[in-house]
Amino acid sequence: MFDLSGRVAMVTGASRGLGRADALALAAAGADVILTDLLVESDPAIEETAARSDSVMAQVMASQGGVHTEATAAEIRELGRRSVAIQLDVTDRQRVREVFDQVVEDYGSLDILVNSAGVSDHLGQIMDLSPELWHRDLEVNLTGAFNCTQAAWPHMRMRNYGRLIYKSTVSALQGGFGHASVATTGAGVLGLMRSMALEGARHRITSNAVVAGAIETEGFRTSPPSTVDRMVLRTATRELGRPEDIAAAVCYLASTEAAYVTGVALPVAGGPDLFTF
Numbered sequence: 001m002f003d004l005s006g007r008v009a010m011v012t013g014a015s016r017g018l019g020r021a022d023a024l025a026l027a028a029a030g031a032d033v034i035l036t037d038l039l040v041e042s043d044p045a046i047e048e049t050a051a052r053s054d055s056v057m058a059q060v061m062a063s064q065g066g067v068h069t070e071a072t073a074a075e076i077r078e079l080g081r082r083s084v085a086i087q088l089d090v091t092d093r094q095r096v097r098e099v100f101d102q103v104v105e106d107y108g109s110l111d112i113l114v115n116s117a118g119v120s121d122h123l124g125q126i127m128d129l130s131p132e133l134w135h136r137d138l139e140v141n142l143t144g145a146f147n148c149t150q151a152a153w154p155h156m157r158m159r160n161y162g163r164l165i166y167k168s169t170v171s172a173l174q175g176g177f178g179h180a181s182v183a184t185t186g187a188g189v190l191g192l193m194r195s196m197a198l199e200g201a202r203h204r205i206t207s208n209a210v211v212a213g214a215i216e217t218e219g220f221r222t223s224p225p226s227t228v229d230r231m232v233l234r235t236a237t238r239e240l241g242r243p244e245d246i247a248a249a250v251c252y253l254a255s256t257e258a259a260y261v262t263g264v265a266l267p268v269a270g271g272p273d274l275f276t277f
């Protein structure tokens, strides 16, 4: 679609779902891709790592073979691109910095950062939300994106080029019944994204977010069927989106052609806000 040859991309949360699809699409467009995730297949302590993250989803994936970080990197190498899978918890600031610096040393640059690591398994109305998981959601979804942005920034700034891409959700724009935690962290991400667009503009660093609707990923499948039905009925297209729909937008925002697009929260959501009655 767009030619990303010679670009080096880092995708967080690339083991599955949106991050995995982004990594494959960026590679298909020509980029070398570093996949990072809390979970990698060869981690001998993968189940303990998943348990420590306090995410039921991570525990299910770790115990049921739902982790594809290294397999996806291998798939990308078969396309003829450079690719590696790295175990990285985005909440671990020190390690985030070390990994990003090492990647630039090994690959020569870091041109594209896709922040896709996230947790979205903390649903419920206000009195059912847990303060511990609220804090976890802020740490992973918002502070994680902040940590990765700070680690990428000096490298992008030095080369006077960069593409920062964030993930947010339509509930960040509209609110979401039973989705306060996901909506709030998603809204925070948009604040970070727009501020980076302003600070990056003079350095040819663009910053944008893909605002995802109901996209069929492993994470999304944890939603109760009644919620899924309601979400589908709320879209103009009357269907769930696919991770590839998000990845196509990511490739556009990562491209040279999108140089004049910055500070944008781009909905890829099937038109959930089009109804007036």
Ligand SMILES: NC(=O)c1ccc[n+]([C@@H]2O[C@H](COP(=O)([O-])OP(=O)(O)OC[C@H]3O[C@@H](n4cnc5c(N)ncnc54)[C@H](O)[C@@H]3O)[C@@H](O)[C@H]2O)c1
Pocket (backbone or CB within 6 Å): 012, 013, 014, 015, 016, 017, 018, 019, 036, 037, 038, 039, 053, 057, 058, 088, 089, 090, 091, 116, 117, 118, 119, 120, 140, 141, 144, 167, 168, 169, 170, 182, 211, 212, 213, 214, 215, 216, 217, 218, 219, 220
């Ligand atoms: N799928 C959707 O419908 C949808 C809609 C709107 C927004 N989003 C957002 O997009 C992002 C990705 O969504 P998804 O559906 O692919 O989710 P997912 O749960 O399928 O995948 C998330 C990935 O992030 C990784 N991860 C979790 N905690 C991490 C940490 N601390 N450090 C590093 N990696 C970590 C997981 O291991 C997993 O591979 C999330 O932030 C989600 O909230 C998704």
